[in-house]
Amino acid sequence: MRYASHSPDFPYDLSTMCYLEVAADGTVQSPPPDGVAGRVRSGDSRLYAVWPGKYRSDLFLIDDVDDYEKALGIQHDPVRTGLEDHEHRISWQLSADERNPGATYVFVDTTLDCGCEIKDLKAFARQAREQQLGWDVATTGGVSTSIRFGADGTRQGLTYTLRVRRKSLD
Ligand SMILES: [Zn+2]
Structure with missing residues (x-):
């Protein structure tokens, strides 16, 4: 065994x-x-x-x-997922690279202002669906990240480019 x-x-x-x-x-x-x-x-x-x-x-x-x-x-496992079990504080905007904003899924640049990290996309998708946010996040195709800098050039954190069902953004 x-x-x-x-x-x-x-x-x-x-x-x-x-x-x-x-x-x-x-x-x-x-x-x-x-x-x-x-x-x-x-x-x-x-x-x-x-x-x-x-x-x-x-x-x-x-x-x-x-x-x-x-x-x-x-x-829930905050260590493995990088995500606390709380309502995340999120800022987002449609990605500048989004060429087809009418598509079923759109690219959304997302930052977690609460300090969480997305180490497990499925876990984040599960939370995002259940939370106030109500997002339907695609879990295939992975997620790309970029470092965000403040006006003074200091590192401020990560921006995640997620694919989110457009209707769930409303
Ligand atoms: Zn959080």
Whole structure:
């Protein structure tokens, strides 16, 4: 048996990852119903993952359910994501490079005035959707950043160029 915690950067959120919950009485459920981490912590269940590879698949025991929950966004992780669990203070404007402002998704230059950093775009997208902002941020294609300088030439922080669904900007 291999342990997920022994694999650095175990890809918990890989779309092809198959999770299995095995209860103490031998019942197997896949995907595991909500609350699996709690049942693992109390010793009522074990959680396994089948990580599919090209030539073979490997079975892992998910021995750190905190990692599992953080990676899947069930538990917020400010260190890994760079994002506090709060309403972000955001300034934004349509990107100067945006040539097609009528498109479904537009480029938006975004700064986080609250001091957060976007280290995990999916986590930011999840927050942006749920927060007052209400943005629908595209999570494919990555995100480009540029350093912003003040009028006196001092470094002020990062500007992220995000793709945001135009309708969600209103
Ligand atoms: Zn913030």
